[in-house]
Amino acid sequence: MAGTKPKLEILLCAPRGFCAGVVRAIDAVEQALKIYGPPVYVRHEIVHNRYVVESLKRKGAVFVDELSEVPVTTAPVIFSAHGVPKAVPADAAERRLFAIDATCPLVTKVHREAELHAKRDRHVVLIGHQGHPEVIGTIGQLPPGAITLVETAADVAKLDFTQDRPLAYATQTTLSVDDTAEVVAALKARFPDIVGPHKEDICYATTNRQEAVKRIAPQVDAMIVVGSPNSSNSQRLREVAERAGCPTARLVLRGADIDWNLFGNIRTLGVTAGASAPEILVEEIIDAFAERYDVVVETVSTADESVFFPLPRALRPEMASN
Structure with missing residues (x-):
């Protein structure tokens, strides 16, 4: 009952x-x-x-x-x-x-900026995670050795560029906003003349989702981020929830993956989803809790999104019909 x-x-x-x-x-x-x-x-x-x-x-x-x-x-x-x-x-x-x-297109923007820096003889310092496909793609825009990857402020301390070497930085689009700000600050402290992007590389969606988690995390007993373990932006959401004061934050892909030892005795729960997680999985997670709890759902909105990117040209109706 x-x-x-x-x-x-x-x-x-x-x-x-x-x-x-x-x-x-x-x-x-x-x-x-x-x-x-x-x-x-x-x-x-x-x-x-x-x-x-x-x-x-x-x-x-x-x-x-x-x-x-x-x-x-x-x-x-x-x-x-x-x-x-x-x-x-x-x-x-x-x-x-x-x-x-x-x-x-927001990743392509980072690629184009890296190429522009190289044309202007600036060495590019890329802030990102080693081995992530986006990082591999960005590094692969320029000849070997033209981009140096850093992950943390500690990595910045190890850089051995001379002060007169022209430098620029770019970032992976799915990083933690706060972590990246720390690395950027370290770069600017060591290399005051380093050139940054015209507009931040971390994408609007990553930023918006992290801000929503920061708002909710201190108010709940636990937080579920719906997403895959290999999704960078989903992992960052989990980290943001923990830093914002949520006692338990976990990445969960499907309803069947919920660890009821962690989530079986709570009164408030935050739920979000990484940028690659479909809404049907969010609904599945909520349904799993509704089987065990008398659930009331409240949506907490921190931003409106209306961004749209058209399909690649070869797939647009006018081109496909030619």
């Missing part, structure tokens, strides 16, 4: 979930399947969410780690939202593959 359930107040972060770049990337695969039929090849996970990837696989998308796994084909080959090194589209062109670039 519902009356016997303990009460649970869920504070739902807004904005949460899909950003414009993720919507564009997923739509690119869906549209390519619709226009050209399966298979559609996708290099790397189109976005970092297993549910999304499995759903697209069922529709005929074939995910590969490298272009070498794509056979001789006229089928579309889509590059993921995280961006790719310049060598990848060059390889696709050499093999005459039908390549479609679904790189998020």
Whole structure:
């Protein structure tokens, strides 16, 4: 009986979930399947969410780690939202593959700025996480050695550039706003003439989602971030919740993954979702709590988002019909 359930107040972060770049990337695969039929090849996970990837696989998308796994084909080959090194589209062109670039436009902005700095003889210091696809893609925009990666302020202390070496910095788009500010401050303290981006590289969606978590985290007993472990922006949301004072914050992909030893005796819960997590998974998590609790959901909104990115040109209706 519902009356016997303990009460649970869920504070739902807004904005949460899909950003414009993720919507564009997923739509690119869906549209390519619709226009050209399966298979559609996708290099790397189109976005970092297993549910999304499995759903697209069922529709005929074939995910590969490298272009070498794509056979001789006229089928579309889509590059993921995280961006790719310049060598990848060059390889696709050499093999005459039908390549479609679904790189998020905000990642492309970072690529273009890195190229511009290189043209002006500035060495680029990239703030980001070693091995993340976005970082690999950005470093791959310039010749080897033209970009130096740093992750922390401690890494900045180890840099050995002379004061007269022209420098610029760029950042991965999905970092913690606070962590990045600390690294940027360290860079400016050591190299006062370092040049930054015209507009911050951390994307609007990352910033907005972190701000919503900061608002809610101090008010709840626990926080769930709906997202995949390999999603950088989702991991940052979990860290932001902990730093903002939430006693228990966990990354959870599906309702079945909830650890009831941690979440079985709470009165308030915060819920958000990383930029690559679909809303259906948020609903699944809330439904799992509703089976055990008498749930009341309140949405806490800290920003309105109206950003839209058009599909890659080859997939727009006017081009596809030609």
